[in-house]
Amino acid sequence: MPMSNGTRTDMRRVARGIRRRLSRLAEPPVPRTAHRLVPDPVFLISSVRSGSTLLRVLLNSHPEIRAPHEMHLRTLTVDLTKPYTEKAMTELQLDRRELEHLLWDRVLHRELVRSGKKVIVDKTPGNAGVWERLHEGWPGARYLFLLRHPASMVSSLINNRPDRDLDATVREVRGYVEAVEAARAALPGLTVRYEELTERPERTTQEICAFLGVAWTPAMLEYRRGDHGPFVPFIGDWSDNIKSGAIQKARPLPAPADVPAPLRDIARAWDYPC
Template identity: 50%
Template sequence: MSWKYRANATLEGLTGYTITRAGRKRAVKAPQPAPETRRLPGDEVRGPVDPVHDRLLREPVFLLASVRSGSTLLRVMLNTHSRIHSPIETHFRRMTVAFTTDPVRQAMRLLGHTHADVEHLVWDRMLHRELSRSGKPILVEKTPSNVFVWKRLRTCWPDARFVFLLRHPASIVQSWHEADPVKRPMAEAVPRTLAYMTYLQEARTHLEGHTLRYEDLVADPEGELRRLCAFLGVEWEPGMLRYGDKDHGAFEKGVGDWRDKIKAGTVVAGRPLPSNDELPPELEEICRLWDYC
């Protein structure tokens, strides 16, 4: 069974039940499907008809990563740069619009606008406003659930750029559990995080971009940030290593990492890599694909 088939089957299985340590059955909530899977028949998801006028945001950068991969650390270091604005997780893909009456649906159809077209306009306007308020020219958005809609991002912004952040899959699993051990039992950790990793790998397969690893970032932050800055077309700035000197918005659960480590204001060493003997069988193939084993 291929890694992709196995991971998709895992994602589908998340809507069932798992047994908690207390012996009770507990429903497991799966990551929400991509917006395009909830559309009405005939509601085409397409790119901008006139990119010059339909999009205010130019060359947005999307940092694609699994949950618990160190994306908040990378975000705040990037946000420290004088030309880069990387806000808290905006979850913009959850923003939608409603055509609530027959007349508005008729009007949009006659004007040639699909539901997705109007939704894209809202997304673009919101992110452009966020960037404009910062006074900086480059936006880096890093909501982890964006991995589930990488196709939609590419369609909405044909000039988008992509950065892929990897971390050892077993470390992702352990970090997800440790972030809230009571509400995030280990029994759920592998299927929940593997879903993110699966779509991240799919995005890396189909999109061009820059890849870096969390382990390399914390071991050699200057070197990794220099390479990333070169990809983004900006000069390296030493202050990026002292992200605690700047205000980066709230460190709250739901919009990024919220634990003490991120609040240190500087890079903290990562945990030792797990051995292959500690690797859950479900993670073996994604580990091979990411060259961790």
């Protein structure tokens, strides 16, 4: 019995679908790193009130390093507003996560090109909570881990806003430092201590430059001479200390008896007295 035109059409459609699937299987997978305009950005993994803005402006004072204010890339999202939008992206083998990686990468690349420099550093403290996502999106990324005595972070937060609840602040800091420690345990990188950065800034910045593969310059220690953008809330420190343009000595380490109990284990793990 001869086939109807409709049956032939259906068979041709099925055959085309099979050929498409076979052609995709035959194609070698495209490494996600091939899509990155910035294959090896530097992510500074730190807590809030750990001295990250100071480290940022010292790095940004280097002629080859761009370290802008906090960019909060993790909150920059992609919205596939229609079912056919998701269908179209699926045909391109792009899911929402990878689309967001492409968007974040484009922001990093734009800022790097605009600066005319070679290395870009993102210092957003919130990156500590998404380090796995950053590693997924940038297998070639480099990491700086900035430590500070956890109790000093608590004191700094409360000094900045005396109305803060102490227990809530301790819980906030513990959440950050646990994330930083998890990242340190899983990722290669260079650990920097805020106390050493303020006590011996020349030696510490030399170590960072060696890690990043750039030549050290004393200009890094004169950050008051550069344009680092505004010092305002939500995108970095805005205290008088950072606005002074000078590296301020770290406050003395807290006495062991003054370290809140929930922070003692991580303080010991970071070799701080407690």
